[in-house]
Amino acid sequence: MNTFLPRKIDKVLVPPIKCQGIKTKLINFIAANIRWDGAGRWIEPFLGSGVVLFNIRPERALVSDTNKHIIRFYQEIQSGIIDEIIVRDYLQEHGVRLFEKGKDYYYEMRYNFNQSQDDSLLFLFLNRASFNGLMRFNSKGEFNVPFNHKPERFRKGYITKIANQIGNIRKIIIDHDWKFEVADWEETISLSNDKDFVYLDPPYIGRHTDYFNSWKEEDALKLAIKTKALPAGFALSMWKENKYRQNEHLKNAWDGLVMKEFKHFYHVGPTESLRNHMTEVLAIKPEYAVKTELMAS
Template sequence: MSKIKPFLRWAGGKTWLTKHIEEFLPTEFNNYFEPFIGGGAIFLYLKSKNYIKNKSYLSDSNQDLINTYRIIKSNPDALIKSLQKFKNTEEYYYKIRGTLFDNKIENASKFIYLNKTSYNGIYRVNSKGEYNVPYGHRKTKDLFEFDNILKISELFEKTYFSVTDFKKKCYETKENDFIFLDPPYTVAHENNGFIQYNQSLFSWKNQIELAQILKVLEQKKTHFILTNASHKSIDELYQTGNKKILARASNIGGTGAKRTNYNEIIISNATK
């Protein structure tokens, strides 16, 4: 069986962390929560390896993303049939980008298509909420990887999706549940700069709220793993759990872009 992988290209995706995640996992846990599901690399890895045995609650603030997950779970064949009509050309890209669909399956296929063919797979909208990333000129033979989509759909048994504020999902956890937290990074790695775009997605105020939530999770005996940029302000803010620094390669950049290693901080109370 070929390896199951995320069906989306996702800025800040955690595929790199799957090589290290076992050392942070609890020995056993009840239900799994992930309130910043994004590309879903950690969930897909844990589920495919049978670490997740009970219910999974996956959520995000991005409605189009959650709709796409729901369609993959409920109607992958119709989604694939829709995607087969899409063409990887610049003219067609801008036509689809500017088209409004009122069908959930077509909206899901549009979301995947734009993600796969846009510049770097970045998800960015303007002040009107319109996706405005330019065409990426990607020449990929197997653009959508339909076999992978079908395998992912099979993993979604006992998995529930919602468009929900992260705080609400965190407070829904109970003793011996496990929550993986991967918020949009508010500060750039190991420098003094704020990531301006992410400020609209996840502000410093949100970081403070999340740091307080970790204390509540600790008191409830909920297992947690949180990832963040390795930065002095993050280290000082989060005072709950055990911390470890891991290095990873940058996964964002166009042709010829400089690739560098970044340090990430992993905060967890879920060690074996």
């Protein structure tokens, strides 16, 4: 088998969108433990920030999320509606206003976003000015993360950093055959075949679940059943345990897979209980794992 994966990612690219559970620290762990020839499509039904996609960089990909704002943002980069120059100019303009008006301007911008629901630049502004890197929506689909209390947030260096992130992913996106869709996970994985590889990073049961919509235990069980029946290779990112508890769902629903463990520390979250060491697992369909070390029972 030719090997697209495993491989080492020399420089991990950080995407412009921030959200809880971002896998930046796990990129090389993921890339080193999956065995796939890259002949088919890389399929991600829970795209989130896009950090795994942008670093794995498959030639072809089908990626989706129910969060229409994330998908629209990357679609507009792909189509050329948004680029690094447009982002820099926008953040410079509104960064000055934020500095002058403080939290009142942030909440004005948040209100405008929730009224329009279709402004990708405003979405980026809120994402980078909101509290603690959270992305959270209420039951009405309204962005409801409070201000981060940093009116000076958009300094020149910070704007340059974000603009460079946009430029980096824009070059990658236009150089690859990738499709971004607003879609349910079940619809997306149903399109997979035996040459594809499906990477799953669903919301975590028992942790923050209002990233965009709800995620119940029944959803998680259905995902496990549907995924294990796929003809494609697959890997699941899932938390195993922290100092408070263990994830019984992982043991009960994802048995028979190769389990790779990674201990790390989450910095994103509004409370101390979300800032602790955690053991995360990459659960891999056995024939797609680099080496069988520990099987779930």
